[in-house]
Amino acid sequence: MTEFLPDKSLPQSVNGSSRQAFSTPLSNLSLQVTADHNLKLVEAPVYAPAKGEVLLHIKTTGVCGSDIHFWRHGRIGSLVVEGDCILGHEASGVVLECGEGVTTLVAGDRIAIEPGVPCGTCFLCMDGRYNLCEDVQFAGVYPYHGTIQRYKCHPAKWCHKLPSNVSFAEGALLEPLSVVMHGIKSAGLSLGRGAVICGAGPIGLLALAAARASGAHPLVITDLEPKRLDFAKKFVPTVVTYQVDRNLEAEANAKKIRALFDFENVGEYGAPETVLECTGVESSVVTAAHTARRGGTVMVIGVGKEIMNNLPFMHLSLAEIDLKFINRYRDTWPAGLQCLAGGILDLKPLVSHTFPLEKALDALHTCGDLSNGSIKVQIVDDRDDVF
Template structure:
């Protein structure tokens, strides 16, 4: 290809640099090389940038950031059949071992040997070229832009959350947190899974207004009352009756999790998606007395990526309006600052060209 592989590298917390890395080689006949065109920035990217770790995942050596990407196929292995040079693809950034019990069960997001982009010690996708297996690149129809392709990753997270929550047509869904994933949960619950009432919950008025314009049928701003009191006020103000069929937390905030349990109806469902403190005070009596079904949700798994591509192509899932700004590759750190400061819902980094 004769080009350098310019990459955006995190050296240590708060310190980044641009660096020419080796151009990846095709080591498996089923691999492809992708010329990355757009990369979105999410909370985990910003967390590594500011803190250098997320839980047990610690940046111990320089690491390329980024994992929400789309690009053009620039080279294919000899066994690749579904893709050719020039194809536009959304890039799924987590590669499982394919051999363990979890992989064979179809829940490869739980693979203990997962190699996930921009999760130490693995480099991310903020580079000119990136290598992936053929089946982790999803060809984009002509009607889907590369910018939309970069938003397939967070959209797949929302699809997986709604699948774990078993959202069904006609149901009421409350989503805590109106950040990118929470907003996408609202949209996916309504337009993909058929929820009738979708309540967005946040403390930021601007985010709540955007949620109403983008996907939610109702909004609710919590106050400093107790979680149980906020839940009762929410039921009244949003006409939830005995409570929501489904409560989803996409915030990770302890008070939101507590309120979600209280707002769920008898026999309802609660799904935890946001990451926060490792241990919290949990209203277990309410869970038991209501016989709630409680699930967690982690990344995405079999079928989630393809469903998102199909839904965007069909027009049932709109993601473009989440893009607040686009920056050039040389201004990549600006994108991180914008997300950290809450000035952007979704910021895309173009290139490097």
């Protein structure tokens, strides 16, 4: 039986201003990662919304690979877990209370959370590239607490109303969908031009669905795990699957992937123009580099290790292949909501496991063990007697 303990480690200020906790105790279970790579389910403080903020009841949070990475490795690149931090950033919820000056939302509104709060004043924010803001306060990245908790305050500006036909589960999928949308826009997928998706995990499957909706064709998706490829085929029946051969070098796997595209009569032009690399694994990035046609694009969406030593530099150079990267997203929530509300994308089949907030630890362990066959694990809090 899990013991819920009051958490006294959470900071009492945000942006340097003091926070006022509610005088009436409220049960606010939260899942936190510690600096020594442990997880704990504990009670966290509940704060009144500050100016421009809303207090939310978090209804659904998806478990992301980055949550697992912070738990097991304590860092992603320069992002380091240095103390206790509430995980979670793929979330939707209900507005409970509005702070001073909030006019765009009212209590009872159903919303999806855009988890990054940029500074708004640096040259990148002023240029509209707020996803690159170095001072962004991103939910679930130390020291900014995330959404695997019952109550959370968040700026109203970064809360997006859910249409009536979009569920909380779908609203929580907007965050990983946004990653994919930013990648696809930056890659420039073309109607009727071939594309490859490397990796049939949650991001890869989202990329597959979005690529199909964009009109890119034919599509091939790759993975090591046959069960994930089977799921991909059911999810998007028109896709061709390729199981990566661990015994082959990257270039040999790339040759087999390219052979799946029928370009005998049109030469190199028929080879895949775009490769969406969704794993971040070095060998997969190298395979992607050899898969794209000359003059094509490799868009790395996956998060990988800090240094990669084996990229085929001269191949990329001589073939003028654009090797591109993204950092999260910007201005994607409105378009993503339209895709879901308008039926352009049906992402509901991706949710393979749901756990109540009280069993959030089980959710992390399920997501972290590939043998469980999970696609997207979500943590839900269906209680209505909260607040």
